[in-house]
Amino acid sequence: MTDAQTSSRSASPVPGRGLRFAVDTGGTFTDLIVGEPDGSVGIYKASTTPSDPAAGVLDALSIAAADAGQDLATYLGRAEIMVHGTTHAINAIVTGRTARTAFLTTKGHPDTLVFREGGRQDAFNFTVPYPEPFVPKAFTYEVNERLLRDGSPHIALDEAEVIALIGELKAAEVEAVAVCLLWSIVNPAHELAIGRLIDKHLPGVPYTLSHRINPSIREYRRAMSTCLDASLKPIMGAYMSGLEARLSNAGFDGRLLVVTSQGGVMDAAHVAGMPVHLINSGPSMGPVGARAYAPSASSDTLIVGDTGGTTFDVSLVRSGRIPRTRETWLGRPLSSHMTGMPSVDTKSIGAGGGSIAWVDSGGLLHVGPISAGAVPGPVAYGQGGTRPTVTDASIVLGFIDASFFLGGRMVLDREAAVEAIRREVAEPLDLSIEDAAAAIVGLATENMVQAIMGITVNQGIDPAQAAFVAGGGAAGINCVAIGLRLGCHTVLVPETGAVLAAAGALVSDLMAHHQAMFHTDSRAFDIDGVNAMLEDLEGRCRAFAETTGVDPSAVEIDWSTEARYPDQAWEIEVPLRAGRFGGPDDVAALVTDFHKTHREIFAVEDPASAVETVGWNATVRCKIGADRPGRIRVPDSFEALARRPVYFAGTGWTDAVVHRFEALTEADTVTGPAIVESDFTSVVIDPDITARRDAMGTLVVDLRKVEP
Template identity: 50%
Template sequence: MTGSPRWRIATDVGGTFTDLVLDDGAQLRAFKAPTTPDDPARGVLDAVAVAARAVGVAPTDLLAGSEVFVHGTTRALNAMLTGTTAPTALLVTAGHPDILLFREGGRHSPFDLSTEYPKPLVPRRLTFEVGGRLLADGSEMTPLDEDAVLSAIEAIKAASVEAVAVCLLWSVVDGSHERRVGELLAEHLPGVAVTLSHELNPVMREYRRASSAVIDASLKPLMAAYIDGLEGRLRDAGLGGQLLLVSSTGSSLLADMAADAPIHTLNSGPAMAPSAARHVVAESVETVGEVFDAIVFDTGGTTCDISLVRESQVVSTRETWIGPIGAGHITGFSSVDIRSIAAGGGSIAEVDEWGLLHVGPGSAGAVPGPACYGRGGTAATVTDASVVAGLIDPDTFLDGSLTLDRGAAERAVGAIAHRMGVDLLAAADAILSLATEQMVNAIELITLGQGVDPRSAVLVGGGGAAGLNIVEIARRLGTATAVIPAFGSVLAAAGGMLAPLAEESSMTFPTSSDRFDAEGVGGVIAELSSRVDRFAAAIGVDRSEITLDWSVEARYRRQVWDLVVPVPDGAFKDGGALALLVAEFHRSHALAYGTDDPTGTVEFLTWRVRASHGSEAERGFEAAAPARAATHRDVSFSGVLHTGARVVPVRELADTPVDGPAIIEATATSVALPPGARAALSPQGHILIEPYAAAIKAKG
């Protein structure tokens, strides 16, 4: 399209809605379309069509004029949770077939004998032992038994598996045996997905390497088909720019890189939200200073995803589990630390046989959706309760693109009221209050459990449903400032605009602070630097444009678990660099565990480098909002200040702060401002909320 603007697009496929953010270089615009679970790509194209109509161009022209299309999806995570990944075999060193069975973790409640022992990702019938043994120093004790490998391949053929993972002992020191197995698999099982553990995740712990290799291999057929299909349909629809997928760390990957190692896309969608929230707090909340903590809760139609920004950095974890911690399956990779609970707008409310109310874990999802959507759903949801309470206007939902059926919402919530023996508004209040309580409990676990005081943090609400109870959550936590970003209803998709292209490489090389092998570490850094060169070439940029973040997994001698600490400058030219590294480890240990041992010996294990290209937007993230006339409606505010329905003003924020009770209408969301709260608008368009009406200051 000659002379057309150059847009950037980011999408996030949720359980209920597919969010799209369009960046034209001056402002962000937010759009939503219903998710299509049977064909997610169709929902993405529907969102593109909605955005195209809003800017007055054809969808083909919008895609043709977009230089980058960033995509976030929980496709891989959902496949793992539902057990719909590809049938996978595992090849291991002879004598060690039970790596996945012995695992790590255990019962959360050690005396609850009703909890079944977790099943391994790969059953014993698909686990094959091959002869050959390497030692910890890389020497070969027994040559690889290629006949055993070929025999295993024949058994794999008979089992009709679609993927194979290989995890041999000490392959992190010498990967020659695994590489040879990979060659034989490629020769005799062409077309079958293969993952070698030392190439994917070269860490010393066998369970973590085996688990990550199996997860990755099992996802390859599914995600390769998904990514190829999405890219093909986007290209057919006119996309001329680059397709990127968001990784679990909140960065982005080239589409082919994501297909080659799909394990990195497990938390693809939710991982984008905290980066956007950090940007919002830094640019708009004056009181936080240069270093701040923030609590991020992203409430969509299906779940509420909770994450942290600590000391101005998004909190990540290497203890990433699929399913329950300790009883699920560990990925072995860093991920944004996200805790998800079933408390979204579509979460279903039920009354059990004892008359107790429950909200979730069931969800109405996108199909049929809440009762008020008029698509056949009859169960009461949080969204239905919000309509009954007056927090959502049925005529302006999603900026008027979807008219809600208030009568259907009242019938659904009325059924809950009848079971509880209360009136309609009381039932709606109970549903909303219980959803709020569940969110507060989850936030307290992730904050207090990591030494973060919620009272000193900023609460950031994202997702279309966050505004419904952000004030009540802030009051329960004692948080002084809450923020609904201008693009809050699509917070995760907006975070995709900040996601740099990145790749992480690692090598295991044990050494210690008292006998530091500077030469050996130098060799590791040189090898990792060569991988950075290859990454720069793959994305087509000069090495000088790549930002490097070096780190190492370290621990005190005889400790079991490691901490990731930054490595100064990625080099050790003198003793000063080692002293800085050791000091940083002591500081990190004190921060994580409340204590340290300044005289203790530090052991260093796995060295890493994160290479990234692109940085966060330097301009403010401003969002366009449709103009609405101020009105009034009956609203029932939930929580401790609940006083029944009252007529309150419904308006947009402008230059003048608004005191509750009121409803603030924002882009694709409503913000409930109960009595005693105050909201003001930052220059960037973010809604700054003081739960108890103290003065709000914003950066100009």
């Protein structure tokens, strides 16, 4: 076991088959949570290997095997399921390593990817250029065809012309093809014909048809999701097959599942054919894990913050549901490309434990978005880092014990962290080293708070009425400070919070999302037409469920529609009470639910107005595991942790008691100033704040008696 690798201190697992693995590959660490046959869980971490993510996965599995006293092949042979969350797809897009992709579109519409959607970050700053189209104009090809909005042909598809065009694609050595034609979502005949011709005349080259991957209105979003999916197929197909082969060679013969952007999982082979679902897979599991661990929260709204080494991801659980959005950007909103696909609504900023603190030429302190990442990491890691990070500041303040990091298996260099902060921040700002470190953590906290405000207040959510769930290895450093700043009544730190996304993956469902477009109006609602479309969606859901091998009794379908007031530009998603409309009463219920949802999001409604429905969604969920990840197995005894001085802004150095997270019981109450520490996280309890553990093992921090 190397210095950068560690495991939970659990007792030896019960022998026998039935292990369930969930792996989340992050920017600094690869997290592994293992579900044991007796219902307990173990946590393991290994350094991420950016150049070879699969190596980090195998490293984490090797640590778990050693902890079980078994060789890797024997240990993997006991496994039933492995759920893998990966950033490989988004990394390929960001680094420009996607396939050489051709974009085929209706003649007269070659600029769909150029025009994008309107809007700027700064409406009056015209010096900031828009990004180049995702597929260059040189690889955009026009197809002489046209369907009308009712699906009737206006210009027939000339297959001989398409065959000639495919010859151009072959000459250009394209590696993937994206096909997005006007109104194919109403009549896919022309796209299907092009697909058959590609199969015949360009065999072996993957392609994506827009009506299959994203049958929704708005050409830019549909075209983008089609191009993204096609461009990722070669690299993700190779990654998935390579990962499966390496796991198989290591001894794993169970079922490999992959986390999707919708907050569920799919079989690896299935998702390799639809890789656009993987773009935002990492953050999607945070709210799933939070919902599983927070049943005792005194609020039906959870704000979920997942603090890793590189980013801070914030998401929501609202009335038990995890909100989704179609406005998912691949960078800054309005200044990058949009995926166009429904995904868990998350907001990510460059504020994690590895975020670098720096002072600009004007004397202004910044934290992030640049991160030290896994290589070289924070200065205190002793792996070549020279610029101070949030982790370094936390070590200087006493929030993190340099001798107990990762349970003492990785000793940190506190003096190196002190020197880096002195040189890079304290002296330029004429501050003491402690105040400089506190300023770094304080600014990181404020950045996180602003990210949370953007996803809560903008959706009509008052943070004061919500509980904040802290996930990620670095979450405990400032989760109480974030809760106080937001005015939340409670902060929840699950016992597996350091691997919250992996914990969510362990309890996630096999899931597939199907959608269709059907426009109707509450003033003349086409019940028969809607029901026929819903029946088709249900058929697709049932067909997916049959391929999973899951008992039909464990299959559920969630229904929703995308609706708007007449003449509104955008729709909102409204859950449906049932999968069919029986009559006018069901239509009236939909209208009522739309008004209520509109008021919750925008704080206004128009009860006298009609409602238009545009898109319809069916999400099939196949239960394959328990509703709860399980409790960490607690060793019989712990070494006591010594009190240590901790620096709080405004209070100064304070002698703080240090509690072992695992040793706390439901009868114990922690009163700050204190530190609650485990092998994987360090939770800072501010002065006069109290905390306790609930029946799920979650640390519940009560903020209601403290003024924000």
